[in-house]
Amino acid sequence: MNYKTLQELVSLAQSEEKEFWEIVVKEEAISQNTQSELVFEQMRKMYQAMKRSVDQYDPNLKSPSGMSGGDGERMRRYRMNNEPIAGDFLSKIMETAIMVAESNACMKKIVAAPTAGSCGVLPAVLLVFEAEKGFREDRIIEALFVAAGIGQIIALNASISGAVGGCQAEIGSASAMSAGSVAYLEGGDMEDILHAATLALKNLLGLACDPVAGLVEVPCIKRNVSGAINAVVSAQMALAGIRSVIPPDEVIGAMAAIGREMPVCLKETGTGGLAATKTAKIIAGSLA
Ligand code: SF4
Numbered sequence: 001m002n003y004k005t006l007q008e009l010v011s012l013a014q015s016e017e018k019e020f021w022e023i024v025v026k027e028e029a030i031s032q033n034t035q036s037e038l039v040f041e042q043m044r045k046m047y048q049a050m051k052r053s054v055d056q057y058d059p060n061l062k063s064p065s066g067m068s069g070g071d072g073e074r075m076r077r078y079r080m081n082n083e084p085i086a087g088d089f090l091s092k093i094m095e096t097a098i099m100v101a102e103s104n105a106c107m108k109k110i111v112a113a114p115t116a117g118s119c120g121v122l123p124a125v126l127l128v129f130e131a132e133k134g135f136r137e138d139r140i141i142e143a144l145f146v147a148a149g150i151g152q153i154i155a156l157n158a159s160i161s162g163a164v165g166g167c168q169a170e171i172g173s174a175s176a177m178s179a180g181s182v183a184y185l186e187g188g189d190m191e192d193i194l195h196a197a198t199l200a201l202k203n204l205l206g207l208a209c210d211p212v213a214g215l216v217e218v219p220c221i222k223r224n225v226s227g228a229i230n231a232v233v234s235a236q237m238a239l240a241g242i243r244s245v246i247p248p249d250e251v252i253g254a255m256a257a258i259g260r261e262m263p264v265c266l267k268e269t270g271t272g273g274l275a276a277t278k279t280a281k282i283i284a285g286s287l288a
Helices: 006-016 020-032 036-055 071-081 087-105 121-133 137-157 171-185 190-203 220-239 248-261 278-287
Strands: none
Touching: 006 020, 006 137, 006 190, 006 248, 020 036, 020 137, 036 087, 036 121, 036 137, 071 087, 087 121, 087 220, 121 137, 121 171, 121 220, 137 171, 137 190, 137 248, 171 190, 171 220, 190 220, 190 248
């Protein structure tokens, strides 16, 4: 990979007079020893799989633990039958995030982007932007490459694994990737993309990974909603010209440091945080 930081990726794009996403496609084509067009079509398949994960949502499914299922439909019905305080657009993002994350808990096929635990964030944002704002699918695929570039750099310099860096690495990374995508879709320049991702990541720094009974359900499913909405509001801040005081790559460095300093009980072991509450222990005991 010819870039190791966000700043290097942007510098490369500027020197080659290409878009952020084009550099990511080009580097992936080189690493796979294939054509850029084929890489683009691979990503299209990922996006179509994301769409299927929403289309095939089953409101009647319950996860094997019994903790999850049906909330996506609950959210959808609430939106249809009320005037949701978050408005129709954000409410659609909320319900889509829940649907995909619930599908994961119910063992349905999802796209782990960047992880299964955070699988609802990107589809929630991108599918709703495509449907509600009329973006062409190709532009959404380009936005997915923006997300991929951001995710690559976080994975390289920090982590995208809850077991290594806590939930900031999963929901935080997914939110940052989505924020960058939204900034791109909405016509932001490369600075906007970087700062959208950075603001989203900053907002979730330090988030513990504390799944109840060690299952990717509680609090994971609802955190997908927060990650998706955080992505949209962070992108909007960046598009308005608001900048992160701490530069993007330094924020990723801070995330890595927080991950290293985080106790093991908050890194997917299911032994700290919410997983250590009285109720969580009762649930875990009943499932043992
Ligand atoms: S709490 Fe842990 S398992 Fe759940 S989404 Fe976050 S990182 Fe993944």
